[in-house]
Amino acid sequence: MLSQKSHYALRALLILAGRSDGQPVQIAEIADAANIPKKFLEQILLELKKPGIVRSHRGRSGGYSLGRPAKDISFADVLRVTDGPLALTPCVSVMAYRKCDDCFDEAVCGIRKVMAVARDATAEVLESRSLGAVAAQMRRAGAL
Amino acid sequence: MLSQKSHYALRALLILAGRSDGQPVQIAEIADAANIPKKFLEQILLELKKPGIVRSHRGRSGGYSLGRPAKDISFADVLRVTDGPLALTPCVSVMAYRKCDDCFDEAVCGIRKVMAVARDATAEVLESRSLGAVAAQMRRAGAL
DNA sequence: TAAATCTCTATTGACTCTATAGAGATTAAT
DNA sequence: ATTAATCTCTATAGAGTCAATAGAGATTTA
Numbered sequence: 001m002l003s004q005k006s007h008y009a010l011r012a013l014l015i016l017a018g019r020s021d022g023q024p025v026q027i028a029e030i031a032d033a034a035n036i037p038k039k040f041l042e043q044i045l046l047e048l049k050k051p052g053i054v055r056s057h058r059g060r061s062g063g064y065s066l067g068r069p070a071k072d073i074s075f076a077d078v079l080r081v082t083d084g085p086l087a088l089t090p091c092v093s094v095m096a097y098r099k100c101d102d103c104f105d106e107a108v109c110g111i112r113k114v115m116a117v118a119r120d121a122t123a124e125v126l127e128s129r130s131l132g133a134v135a136a137q138m139r140r141a142g143a144l
Numbered sequence: 145m146l147s148q149k150s151h152y153a154l155r156a157l158l159i160l161a162g163r164s165d166g167q168p169v170q171i172a173e174i175a176d177a178a179n180i181p182k183k184f185l186e187q188i189l190l191e192l193k194k195p196g197i198v199r200s201h202r203g204r205s206g207g208y209s210l211g212r213p214a215k216d217i218s219f220a221d222v223l224r225v226t227d228g229p230l231a232l233t234p235c236v237s238v239m240a241y242r243k244c245d246d247c248f249d250e251a252v253c254g255i256r257k258v259m260a261v262a263r264d265a266t267a268e269v270l271e272s273r274s275l276g277a278v279a280a281q282m283r284r285a286g287a288l
Numbered sequence: 289t290a291a292a293t294c295t296c297t298a299t300t301g302a303c304t305c306t307a308t309a310g311a312g313a314t315t316a317a318t
Numbered sequence: 319a320t321t322a323a324t325c326t327c328t329a330t331a332g333a334g335t336c337a338a339t340a341g342a343g344a345t346t347t348a
Contacts, residue, residue: 002232002259004337007244010255026293035246040338046295059346060292075258088146100151102179108287110278111154114219114269115146121265125258134254143252148306170324184307190326203315204323295344304335313326318319 006082008036009044013078016054017070017135018144024056024063047081070132076123078131086126087119094123150226152180153188157222160198161214161279162288168200168207191225214276220267222275230270231263238267 011034016025027045031038045064048054052067066073076086080095090098091106092115099106106112138144155178160169171189175182189208192198196211210217220230224239234242235250236259243250250256282288 001229001234003335004245007233007255014254028293035248037338039340042294043296043338056294057346058294058344060290061347062293062345064294085145089151090145101148104179105287108282108285110158110282110285110287111151113281114273114278117273118266118269121269122262125262125265129258129261134258137257138252138254141252141254143249143254147304172324181307183309186325187307187327200325201315202313202325204321205316206314206324208325289348291346291348293344293346296342297340299340300338302336302338305333307331307333309328309330311327313324315324316322318321 002079003083005040005044006079008034008041009048009078009082010075012036012041012044013048013053013066013073013131014135014138014144016064016066017073017131018139019065022065024061024065026063030064044082048078051077051081053077053081066131070135071130073131074127075129075131075134076126079126086123087115089115092116092119094119146223147227149184149188150223152178152185153192153222153226154219156180156185156188157192157197157210157217157275158279158282158288160208160210161217161275162283163209166209168205168209170207174208188226192222195221195225197221197225210275214279215274217275218271219273219275219278220270223270230267231259233259236260236263238263 012030015030015033019025027042028038031041045054049056053073054064055067056064085093085096087093089100091100091103091112103109135144156174159174159177163169171186172182175185189198193200197217198208199211200208229237229240231237233244235244235247235256247253279288
């Protein structure tokens, strides 16, 4: 299951993606629009800033905007920041590979083979959906 | 990521699936073979017993065996017990549907639409891989 | 200079995860 | 019957994570 943090992150980013002008939006406004605790959202946006998913503008009339075009930010990009690897075991993670704690032999592990296929299936979906596409679709539906 | 509990559960069940005779295997033996803390494994097997994934035989010379043919127990069956729903949000869970805590309108939620596709992709993989098939493949590979 | 905003770190309470413990119930062998 | 081996059940504990809050600091604009 997604953490609350991931859920908040996606909601906040979809709001930014929905602003076609690309002008900075203040934390307070995002928090209000997406119904997210303001101080919690601050931390989340700060995390999303490190890998460049958002960009910040400090000082009076500052705020946050997307770090690159909304169509180039995938759900996978976001969830990797807020919830870690997409894979179900570290041994099949592409972006954050690690051996499982007590693995006897990765080459013959049947669990691993299944998890590898599951990871690819999940990643294929989450990599191919962008904030831009989803925001546009939501706008057409009257949400956003 | 899978919990340690899920990981242990799959390892233990693959050992049971690998015993072609279907005779009960004692907790201590499974724990030893799969390198799982014995008392922890007790709890896990007890949980797997409730939905009928394993069957227990009490008393002297007791033990555990699979509750139905290994080919009829999917990875999804197991993981739902030990880690809960496969879905990334409760609102797209097929087996354990629940509305997201602060959802404004499920019908137009763009996040939900993506998560629904992701769930189906993951489920398709995990439902289609059985303990029987994976145990057989591991046996051929020399593991198990 | 002042006000509005983002930045950074710390803290808290609740909860979950992993593991261990031990007394109880059941069964098979003797 | 008795004993020993096994599963059953509930409790507990320590570590860690999650969600949220707090407040002082840095930066920018008006």
